[in-house]
Amino acid sequence: MILKFAVLLLTGIFKFDLSRSRPDIIHQFDIWHFCKSIKKKIRSKGELLTGWMRSITNHFWWCCSTCEGDVNLLKEKWMSLLYHVRNKHSWKGDSRFVTIKKCAHKKLSIKASSDVKWLEEGTPEYHALTCFAYCLQ
DSSP, X not given: OOOOEEEXXXXXXXXXXXXXXXXXXXXXXXXXXXXXXXXXXXXXXXXXXXXXXXHHHHHHHHHHHHSTXXXXXXXXXHHTHHHHXXXXXXXXXXXXXXXXXXXXXXXXXXXXXXXXXXXXXXXXXXXXXXXHHHHTO
């Protein structure tokens, strides 16, 4: 039997790139199940990140749907979350980012920006999100 198409759970998308090791197989990942797993991990952190759960899963979904199969771009987009949650939408001086240097969304209005409970660097919430974001890599 010849396998030409595979749908995989996203348990290791950041650990290895199957498309490089098996270019003869079309690889697709089950983003919905992975987002469900993200929600479960956020809930396990207690109340620290529950207010950001929808935004975090939406961000991951956006990262996967716009990375065009580029694992490095996917990682950069995912890690940009750590700036966005602090109301920082540009990071031109951060050498960890090669491809993207700012959020893709339009500039937030003052009202939209003031309606959000932004995280502050150094807080338990931000620390929990940082650990979570890095553990997905």
